[in-house]
Amino acid sequence: MNFDRIKEKLNILADAAKYDVSCSSSGSNRTNKDKGLGNASGMGICHTYTQDGRCVSLLKILLTNHCIFDCAYCVTRKSNDIKRAAFKVQEVVDLTINFYRRNYIEGLFLSSGIFKNPDYTMERLIQVAKKLREEENFNGYIHLKSIPGASDELMREAGLYADRLSVNIEIPTKEGLKLLAPDKKREDFTKPMQKITNEIIQYKSEKKIIKSTPIYAPAGQSTQMIVGASGESDAAIMYTAAHFYKKFQLKRVYYSGYVPISYDDRLPSIGTEVPVLRENRLYQTNWLLRFYGFDIRELLNKEHPNLDVDIDPKLGWALRNLDQFPVDVNRADKRMLARIPGVGMRSVHKILYARKYRKLNWEHLKAIGISMNRAKYFLVCDSSYFESKDRTPEQLKDLILHGGKSKFNNVYNGQLNLFETPQTKRIA
Amino acid sequence: MSHTLSYDNTFEGFLSTVFYVFEYKLSKVKIVKEERFAQTFFDIPIIVETEDEKATRIWRWLAKEAGRGACNDLYRAYLSELEGIEDDLLYFIQAVAKTKDAKHLIKNFADPTILKISKVVRKVGREKHRMDAFVRFRETKDGLYVATVEPDFDVLPLITSHFEKRYADQKWLIYDLKRNYGIYYDLHKVETVKMEMDKNVNKASYSHLFFTENELAYQELWQNYFKSVDIVSRRNTKLHLQHVPKRYWKYLSEKQPFS
Numbered sequence: 001m002n003f004d005r006i007k008e009k010l011n012i013l014a015d016a017a018k019y020d021v022s023c024s025s026s027g028s029n030r031t032n033k034d035k036g037l038g039n040a041s042g043m044g045i046c047h048t049y050t051q052d053g054r055c056v057s058l059l060k061i062l063l064t065n066h067c068i069f070d071c072a073y074c075v076t077r078k079s080n081d082i083k084r085a086a087f088k089v090q091e092v093v094d095l096t097i098n099f100y101r102r103n104y105i106e107g108l109f110l111s112s113g114i115f116k117n118p119d120y121t122m123e124r125l126i127q128v129a130k131k132l133r134e135e136e137n138f139n140g141y142i143h144l145k146s147i148p149g150a151s152d153e154l155m156r157e158a159g160l161y162a163d164r165l166s167v168n169i170e171i172p173t174k175e176g177l178k179l180l181a182p183d184k185k186r187e188d189f190t191k192p193m194q195k196i197t198n199e200i201i202q203y204k205s206e207k208k209i210i211k212s213t214p215i216y217a218p219a220g221q222s223t224q225m226i227v228g229a230s231g232e233s234d235a236a237i238m239y240t241a242a243h244f245y246k247k248f249q250l251k252r253v254y255y256s257g258y259v260p261i262s263y264d265d266r267l268p269s270i271g272t273e274v275p276v277l278r279e280n281r282l283y284q285t286n287w288l289l290r291f292y293g294f295d296i297r298e299l300l301n302k303e304h305p306n307l308d309v310d311i312d313p314k315l316g317w318a319l320r321n322l323d324q325f326p327v328d329v330n331r332a333d334k335r336m337l338a339r340i341p342g343v344g345m346r347s348v349h350k351i352l353y354a355r356k357y358r359k360l361n362w363e364h365l366k367a368i369g370i371s372m373n374r375a376k377y378f379l380v381c382d383s384s385y386f387e388s389k390d391r392t393p394e395q396l397k398d399l400i401l402h403g404g405k406s407k408f409n410n411v412y413n414g415q416l417n418l419f420e421t422p423q424t425k426r427i428a
Numbered sequence: 429m430s431h432t433l434s435y436d437n438t439f440e441g442f443l444s445t446v447f448y449v450f451e452y453k454l455s456k457v458k459i460v461k462e463e464r465f466a467q468t469f470f471d472i473p474i475i476v477e478t479e480d481e482k483a484t485r486i487w488r489w490l491a492k493e494a495g496r497g498a499c500n501d502l503y504r505a506y507l508s509e510l511e512g513i514e515d516d517l518l519y520f521i522q523a524v525a526k527t528k529d530a531k532h533l534i535k536n537f538a539d540p541t542i543l544k545i546s547k548v549v550r551k552v553g554r555e556k557h558r559m560d561a562f563v564r565f566r567e568t569k570d571g572l573y574v575a576t577v578e579p580d581f582d583v584l585p586l587i588t589s590h591f592e593k594r595y596a597d598q599k600w601l602i603y604d605l606k607r608n609y610g611i612y613y614d615l616h617k618v619e620t621v622k623m624e625m626d627k628n629v630n631k632a633s634y635s636h637l638f639f640t641e642n643e644l645a646y647q648e649l650w651q652n653y654f655k656s657v658d659i660v661s662r663r664n665t666k667l668h669l670q671h672v673p674k675r676y677w678k679y680l681s682e683k684q685p686f687s
């Protein structure tokens with residue numbers, strides 16, 4: 001191993017890959033075969049966290065950062081004056097195996113700039129995955145990037161070795177895409193996605209009949225959208241996401257706050273703050289859709305095209321729908337319990353079990369762990385004390401935000417509370 | 429009259445003690461590990477013998493009455509080693525005996541003790557996941573992948589199966605320095621082992637004595653990788669520390685100074 005050379009390549013190609021926020025290693029069901037190395041079943045593990053608190057689960061690198069395209073939002077774009085490097089197939093295999101054996105990672109996330117042409121690039125990515133599976137008997141997680149424009153045949157092959165495939169839409173609107181990535185068309189993304197969706201469905205149905213059918217991309221597909229690069233609204237992002245979730249049965253859509261990387265005047269300039277809070281609000285919204293039974297139209301619509309920045313989307317919804325409150329925690333169904341601000345899904349389950357034994361009062365609710373300073377305005381329980389005063393949404397918001405310590409603190413804590421488990425679960 | 433019962437620090441010992449409490453219909457008891465016994469000399473001390481057969485009987489009965497899930501929870505809570513946890517567990521087991529249908533009793537979150545047990549279970553679970561994540565193997569010159577840990581709770585029994593399934597083709601050892609025992613996989617099975625660990629094994633200046641050159645190279649590559657994935661304009665140290673508390677840094681390769 002030419003150690004110094006590998007080290008340099010790793011620095012360049014990990015640095016270039018880090019803007020892809022997805023690092024999930026969950027959702028697969030690959031078991032360890034014939035006493036080989038690794039497995040990829042269950043939740044996926046975050047082996048460490050970056051200094052901005054993102055999960056590090058996979059070795060996430062580009063095969064190369066040479067690229068023939070010139071997408072404005074991307075550090076790897078052709079016109080950018082940066083150091084370029086390329087791994088050999090075997091080098092990626094060795095790094096993956098050796099990191100995995102030391103329990104640093106759950107597997108590999110391999111992406112690439114487009115060199116020569118999409119098919120040539122996709123072929124190289126597949127070679128790495130194939131080598132890992134067939135020569136090393138590696139059963140850990142492999143996430144391959146679908147290269148926009150790659151042929152159907154290659155996409156089909158990729159799914160035989162990878163657990164997950166993804167292609168990033170990056171820009172949520174067609175107009176934005178045209179402006180920022182003139183080399184690319186929507187179809188370049190959707191075609192490989194559609195191919196894989198079809199293959200997954202077909203392999204699944206075959207597997208039902210013929211047990212020996214190989215598993216095919218068991219962790220499905222995901223995509224990523226950049227937030228805050230093209231002036232899009234939250235509604236535009238979330239409705240595009242909803243469309244893709246449905247059409248391609250995506251497992252996850254990731255939102256990545258745009259990190260300014262150029263002086264291109266089509267984009268926010270260097271020094272502009274990364275919209276981390278907005279990104280967080282989008283994840284919260286996504287979370288509400290997936291686990292709390294909300295419909296997207298309740299959270300974002302014509303009258304309300306952007307999420308509130310100062311309060312989380314669940315509280316925002318409650319304040320717009322005060323007629324549905326207060327909720328009686330001893331009688332309400334799961335759906336309504338989940339809509340009480342300050343009550344997370346874990347608390348909902350605890351309430352449902354605990355109230356089989358007795359009626360719950362404030363003491364019980366507090367012990368169970370619901371966040372009183374917001375929940376108390378939205379519920380009644382087995383107690384004669386409750387907030388009976390009629391208040392306007394503005395008054396309530398003010399009370400909740402300024403009842404605590406500082407305004408900022410309060411917003412921030414609320415946000416972290418909702419994310420207490422998601423941080424690990426969502427990413428895992 | 430109140431009784432203090434002591435047992436031999438094993439889970440079977442604890443269950444034997446529970447059996448004893450039922451057998452002699454004791455009320456007002458406190459159960460402590462032998463090693464913690466000395467401080468409580470005000471009470472009448474009873475040293476309970478560990479009897480596997482009695483332990484098994486209690487355990488089977490519990491599984492039947494309260495369900496497998498409850499048993500798993502009790503075991504996990506036990507591994508927390510928190511002071512007084514035995515008394516909470518006994519409280520629950522006695523409650524099972526008194527309840528007609530105890531299948532969901534472990535979920536009676538309106539009961540403060542049961543709620544407390546559930547919180548401890550969660551903490552132990554979190555520690556288990558941390559160990560799944562934070563174990564860092566290093567390849568020794570004899571081809572053994574070795575990791576040292578000091579978990580907050582006694583979680584090695586909980587992580588064994590994960591590591592056994594995953595690392596089936598390499599010999600490995602995970603050693604708990606705090607509790608002075610480890611789990612060792614020899615390519616066939618996992619065993620519990622006790623050994624003298626060399627004091628210098630975790631000192632950077634001695635690394636080259638124990639570990640292969642390759643090992644040190646990959647540690648450095650991993651540290652480099654960890655640095656490269658940082659996005660400086662997003663840095664959020666508070667969140668970082670929440671996920672990777674400082675007490676775990678000692679054994680994380682990515683957090684070591686370059687050797």
Ligand code: SF4
Nearest residue numbers: 067069071074077113
């Ligand atoms: S094709 Fe991919 S790597 Fe190349 S510039 Fe566009 S986004 Fe970047």
